[in-house]
Each structure stands twice: as C-alpha cells, then as structure tokens.
Amino acid sequence: MQPHPTRLAVSVSKLPTRVQLKRWRDVSPFHCGRGVTSTALRHRWSAAALAAAATAATAARSRVHRRAGAAMGALRDATSEVDVVVIGSGIGGLCAGSVLAKYGKRVLVCEAHGTAGGAAHGFRCKLPKAGGEFFFDTGPSFFSGLSDPDGGRINPLKAVFDLLEVELPCHQYRSFGLCLPEGDFTHTPNFGSEILAPVSGKAAKREWDGLLQAMKPLAALVEALPVPALRSDLGALLTAGRFLPRFAMAGPWGAAQLTDPFAETVKRAGLTDPFARRWLDLLCFCLSGLPSDGTVTAEMAMMFGEFYKPSAIMDYPVGGVKSLVEVLVKGLEKYGGELRLRSPVKEILVEEGRAVGVRTAKGDIRAATVICNVSAWDMAKLLPPETADSRWCQDRAQMPPTKSFMHLHVGFDATGLDLGKLQPHYICLKDWQRGVEAEENAVLISIPSVEDSSLAPEGCGVLHAYTPATESWDRWKNLDRRSEEYKVLKEQRAEYLWKQLERPIPDIRQRSKVHLIGTPLTHQRFLHRHQGTYGPRIKAGQAEFPGAATPLPGLLLCGDSCFPGIGVPAVAGSGLLAAHAGLDTLPAQLKELERLFK
Template sequence: MSQTDVIVIGSGIGGLSCAALLAHYGFDVIVCESHSIPGGAAHSFERQGFKFDSGPSLHSGLSYRPSTNPLAQVLDAIGEEVPCVTYDTWGCCLPEGKFDTSVGADQFCDVLQRLRGEGAVGEWRKLQKVMAPLAEAAIAIPPASLRFDLGGIITMGQFLPTMAKHIFNVAQLTGAFSQIIEGVVTDSFIRNWLDLLCFLLSGLPANGTIAAEVAFMFAEWYRPGVVLDYPIGGSGAIVDALVRGLQRHGGQLMLNAHVQEVVVKGGRAVGVLLRNGKEIRAKQAVISNASVWDTLKLLPEGIVSKSFRQQRQATPECNSFMHLHLGIDATDIKPDLACHHIIVNNWDKIDAPQNVVLVSIPSLIDSTLAPPGKHVIHVYTPGNEPYQLWQGMDRKSQEYVQLKQQRAEIMWQGLERIIPDVRSRCEVTLIGTPLTHERFLRRHRGSYGPAIRAGEGLFPGPNTPLPGLLCCGDSTFPGIGLPAVAVSGMIAANTLAPVWKHREMLERLVI
C-alpha cells in the first residue's frame, strides 16, 4: 500500500491543473489516470504520423500576458509555458451563407453590415456597450484568488476594491444571458449568433447560459488587438506542460491506473482502490476530477446520504459527441484556408442533434501535426449527439459500424463545404461516437458535461459532505471548456493550500 498527501482521480485538464498546483504548494501528489494517455478530453494521439486533438481546438489567452485565462494563470504559477501560433480568423457556413469572421471589436460589424445592414451594426455596438462593464466585472476577481474556505476572505480581499466598482453589475452576471439581450438586440441573425456562441461555451442556448460566461468571452474576444492561439503540437502540448510542472515539483502521474473505489475509513475519504487491487492512501485528501455521475459510482453505498446521492445523480447532462479524425493529402489545398470552421444547418433549435458541426484543420498553422504535404482534420458535433441512439450497442457489431457511418455523414457533408473532394484525399479515417467517449474518457453516457441552466441550479464547487473528498472538473464550475476546468482545479488546490502559500503564488502572477 502506497501513501501520499493527496490523490487526484483523473488527468483531465482540471485534475492536472489541481495536481500541478498542489505539487507547487509542496504537497506530495499522485494522479491516477485510467487511460494510457494523460489529458482526458484534451489528450492528443497519433496515427500514421498524423497527430490528432481528441477534443478542444479553439484557444485564447495563452500567448500573451497579463491573461484572464485561468489556464494561463495555472501555467504561470507552476513555471511552465506553451508556445503558440496566433491567428484571428475562422470560417462560417451558416444558413445566410459562407463568410470568414475574426475576433476583435470591429470585423464582425463588417459582416453584419453586409448581411443585415446598418440597423444590425447599431444593435451590435449597443450590445458591446452594455457588455463592457459586465466584462470588467467578470474578470475583476482573478480566478487564481478563489478558494472555498474562510481563507478566501484574505486571498480575494485584495481584489475587493476593484470588485466594488462593479457591484451593481454582479447581479446581472448570475442570471441567464438572454436577459441581457432583451431590449438590446432584436435582429434575428445576431440573436441566433449569440445562441450559437452560448451553445459552444456551455452546451446550452442563451436562455440557459449564465451571463458571466458570456461576459468573460466578451472580455477575451472583443477587445482591441486580440488573437486566437493554437498550441504548437496540439492540445497535447498543454497536457505535457501541466505534467512537466507536476513532475518537476515532485508529483507523480500513474497511467493505466483505474480507480475502482474511494476508500473510506472512520467516515472520511482516506485513499483509493485501483482495479488491479493496489490501494493508495491519502493523508490529506482525495480529489475527483471525474464527472459528478462517475464520482458517485466510486463511493461505497451508505457513505453519503441518499438525498445527496439522488440530488447529484439528477444533475442534468448535455448530450455527447460524434468525431471524425482524418489524415489527408493536402495537394492544392489553399494555404490561406481558415483553420477552423463553424457549420450551422439551421437556426430553429441551435442544440438540436447534428445541427452544429465544427471543423478544425490545425496543420494549416502548425505543420508539425502532419507529414509533409498532408493535413490533419478534426470534425465534431459538439454536445448534440444523443447517447440513447447508442445505448447498449455492441461496439463489435455490424449494427454499430453501420450507425457510425450513418451518423458521421453530417460531418462529411459539412467538411465537403470546405474541401469538396475530401473523401478521395483520406489516408486515415477514424470515427468516434458517444460509446468512444464513454469508454476512453470514462465519461458517464459519453456526456459533454452538466447542463445546469442559469437560474435553475448552481454548480456545487469543490466541497462534498464526505470529509477528505473534494471534486474538480466540469461538474463543479460553470462553463464547459479548458478555462472552466482550469478554474475548478485551481479552486480545489487553493482550498487545501495554506493561505500564506496561496498569497505568495498570487504575488508572483501577473494578473
């Protein structure tokens, strides 16, 4: 039986952020990862010389400082950096037609002028003015200062004077973003566009997305001089940086270490039991980076109250993903093609199954991802693939193969709007399904994450009723994606850390 200070279950970005910070604070940390590759939904993998991102493909706030991106703050705290290629444009294939758009305050107005006229431009400018103070309020307290104990009074206290300037905007940040839009935006295209942005941020449309998430996005994407980032080497480069920081500060990463159960003694979480029979004890805490539903599966019956288990089990969930990973011949593909594309089939219901398709061709800006003369492509339907279609299916059956081909067709069709002859170019073709998510990412029903609607529930934070057990990841903090899970990891680590060490870390950061 091994022993350490803290055990982190899962090496997703939230778990690695938490573990690397804890190691930086001086804790002995062991991360137990079920998969053979770290990174969770953000891991990279290779096939025949092509390096694929399994999940996130759109990044910002990693290439410049000061940055409001919590992931950048984690990297700064542990002394790691991720070299990035920068760009500012992506392509859109919408019911209104095809166009390119950019981050920044002005270019989208040019798009609106062409598509909708001067009235729409005026409404967008009005929305920007309304969002400006809300964006400032959303970033007034740096995520790195957050912790879920009384020490937060001290670590967040130094930022309260700044926060006090925005006190009247805070209430608006806690409601649905749709409430901000009312009375400001009437143009149908802009409202549809905002629904799309909300869906990509949280898995929910504007009437379910908390306003603070959108305000943070406005602070990032619609300021002067903003750029988007792509980590050289793919999203796996971020994972590698976090693992380096963890190990350089004395932490351990155990791969192929599937946690079977949280060990509880004397009413307290004291360790984990691995599937291979090995037990690891934690002197201070066990932190689960698994989803809320998967964490419950790790707890012995009767350890937490029935009402708590039922409440957490009932957490609403987003749908899953379909993925298409391709390695293709790049002959005669224009080098100035946008590396990312958003395809919307109709605006009737933005989160309808297979309605939104995202395309990423990162080798257009990072040639290290594919052999010479080739491109790597990731196409996916983000959080809109129903698990029910796949439930109970045998992955080795012909029925499964046929359904994969059928449900992947919408992705092929979307990609053909960008590269018409793409099917004839393919050298590597991989299709991922909700069962792929469920199996390799250990995600309950392959889910994208919780679908807690603004005004109908709150994300619970790191604490649980079981002493010694904390949580991080997308089940604890609003906003699906890397910034949100990085915040969750920081909060869990900071909550365990001595306040004086936490303050020392804040003093070193440029925030």
C-alpha cells in the first residue's frame, strides 16, 4: 500500500523547438558535486527559438539532428521486433509511444511496475471496516486546460489527447484554498480584488492589474504556435510555417521577454508589493520547482491565462488521476501499440555505436529506436560502461538534482464534515521569511473527494498532502526501510504535514481511518529515481535542458531530465518532441495538423 509519489503540476507549459545542451562544466564551478546550486542548467522556453528552429537546425547542431532523424528514419533498413521501444510508462513515455503508434509505428512500452503511469498513477487501499476502498493519487492532481476545446493549442497533454482522438472526462472547479501567514483565503481569478487588496491595499491591486495587462501579449505570443506543430529539426519549416505570421506580429522584443526569468518580467511591470511578490514566488515554486527568479516567463505567461482570465477553470479527471493514464494507454493500444507491465529494462543494447534495443529479464527486444523515459542519472545505469562514461552522458548525470518529498495519504471519516466548504486543493505556507524552498514550510494539499465522491467509501474522503520537493535526501540515504529508525523518522517528518492539514480540517487526526507516509526512499524505490529527486534543478537564464536527441544513434530521450523539464505539461511536451524527432514522422504530423487546424 505504499504510494508512488510525485508532485503538483498545472498544465501551463508551452514548448519551443530549440534543442541545445550547454556543458554543465562550462556553467557551474560545482560540476563535480551533487548539491543543489544556483548555477544549474535551465531551459529557455523561447518563442523566438520556435520561429528560428528550422534554420538553426543546420550548421553546428545539424549533426545531432541528423542522428535523431536516423534514429527514426532507419526503420526500413533495420530488422527489428518493433520499430520503437519505450523505457518507462510515465506520462512522457506514454505520450511519445502513443503518438508514434498513431503515426503508424510498431511501438512497445516497457514498464517495471504492475501499473502504468510512473509518478502519475493511483493506488487503492482496501479497508473493509470503512465499507470499501480508498483510491489515492500518487502525485500530480492539479490540472487545467484539459477540458478546454482549444486547449490543445497550448497544453501539451491536451494536444496529445487531441492527436490520439481520445477524451478525458473531468470535473471542473474555479477555486482553491490558500493558508498563508496573512490568513486563510479562497483563490479565484479575482485574486487582486479578493485577496491582494484586503491584505496590501488598493495600490498593490493596481500594480497587480498592471502585471495582468503586461502578461496578455506574452500569453498571445505563446499561443501563436500550436503545440502539435513543434519540432526540433528542419521539418519545423513545414509544420510551424503556417502559424508564423501570427507570431511575427509581436516583434522580436516580445519574443525575447519569454526567455527571461519571471522575476525580471514582474519587475518591468512595476509590481513591488511584498505580499504579491511572495505569492508569485510560491506559485512559481509549486509549478516549476524554483522561485520566480528561476522560472521562465513563458511558463508563467500561460499560467496567468489559465488562472486569472475571468472564465478560468481547473480540471480533475473523473475517477482520479489513474483515469488520465488509462486514457493514454487506451490511445496507445487504439493504434496497435503495446504496454508490457512488470518488464523492467536491465540494459540498453548498443552495437557498433548504435542503440538497437533493450534487454529485459524475459529476453531482448530489438528496435530501430529506443526512447528512454527515465531520469538522466538512472539512464546511465542502463548503458554499457563505454557509453555511460562518455562525455555527453556524464554531463547529463552531473546536472544538480532538486530535493525530494514527504507524502501523507489519508482516508478519513467525513461524517458531519461539510465537504461543500472544503476546497479541492490548498497551498499552505508557514513563514515567508524562511523562503518558499525551506524545509517544513510549504505544503500542498489535494482533497479530490471534494469533487469526486467515488474515490472513497460512502461518508468518507481521501486526501494527499506533500512537501513540494523540499525534503533532503541526506537525512534518509543511509536508512534501512525495514528498520525501526526509519519508521520513527517517517512519523516525525510527517508531523508537519499533519499540522498543515489541521488548517482546513482541524480534527483530521481523529477522523483518519488509514494513513500512509511516503519518503524520499519511497520515491527512489517505486519510481527508480536517483536520490528520490523531483528532477534536475535548472534555473532560467543560466543554461538549458538537453533535448530529445542524443549523440548515440538510435537513442532518444523524454521525461523531466530533458527539454522542456519538470511537471506534467513539460513531460507530455517532451514526449511529443521525441515523437517528432525524426523526419520520417513529418508526413503523419502534417496530416494531423491539417485535421486539427483546418
């Protein structure tokens, strides 16, 4: 009954097509260490790069892109069991595999566990005395843009659903809770008038309105090029070309702003109020794992549209987040792809300098293309020593990791509790002075049974509280999961989560019927994650995530260790970019664009 965790993710990402890896040794004096530093790598979500991607694919980067094209284009020359084998059924892997299946490839997705979805699946806990089962989400539960008919233009996950011609039914809601040092609030699109003005005054509200106005043209820029049109090779001339006139109208200055850290955009807009600036730091941290000085403006440009337009709504999948994964698997199988559970990959097969398949406990699987949906640190363990020791592989493995998580899943008695007064989500923070990245400070709470009563027995509810990647690995790394010391530390480190849960539900401990605690060791064990990390700590404006292509022919990457980075929208986008990494997918992509954007 251990949870398989990750964290909150909001569908606010937008993808450029630039693929460039700056060497970690060239940007950090701490390249030999494992600690988190402020000089880490970071992608730039640049709309200008979108417009220039096709021509930039020549010259210095053409060699890498040719190899990516060869990875997908050699299908007719290779004798393979399948065309594409995907390692890992996380959202990135499922998106890549299902889209390629739609494009006519023979796809096999290998998953080590008995359930698909990676960090984004769900699990059940049977409790006969409670009258049934509790269904818990393992990680992400905060979504937007999934039920918007036009959401596929800007939301990578919705774009994949549209490409696959599948639908995800969602509950919709408009508000979530804030438990802050200034008090408890209900967040709606009217944040400026309902929260900021009462806390900081009318002048702060005017500054906030100025920021909203400044973000509108930036959001329009991000929307100009639909997600399904994006590529990182010369094919972008054809897929993105029809949309470039809308983009070009904004001029180069607006596009350049999208690559800036969001803190600089906020400063230019004239927002100085301390409470508003702190709120934006917290919001950025929840979305990207970094405060506003490390979060790229393009990400926040889309978030502002999805959070603060008058018609803004949030989405929660009917039946829980497991339903989201089930829809992706349905799309994979709809077009002839296969998901193989309980099939951990032991090794990526490399012959004559090329990836040619994978080795599992049940035998080898030959494939023209291998798509790796595991972390940069864990990928190195799958490669032969001579490849794992190569410069490019070591560069990726030396990216600094973010911290890990504490999780608390609770099935509770809801008798006498007015669920209508609870919010589906809460963002809690104890002390602004300690900073949003401090341990035992920020907590995120999801109470999905507020929207979906099917997740718990009658008269009960479920919730998931977690620290957003602020838990240190060092505290846990030498512990035995079966030891008494580990059990004691779990309870101690979960205490802060219980205290924050008492803000929306004061008697939650007395109501609890079952609770499960997840730690960094839980992440490491169930997600095969190096140090239980959330992903690479890559800071906007300093460097970039590597792209899908690798110097090893036949090997492509997706997931949170490559562009565009961390979070559900980003990993879905990485899956799309991996699927579009070879020119042989271009005709199918153009056909789909014609269908989607007539």
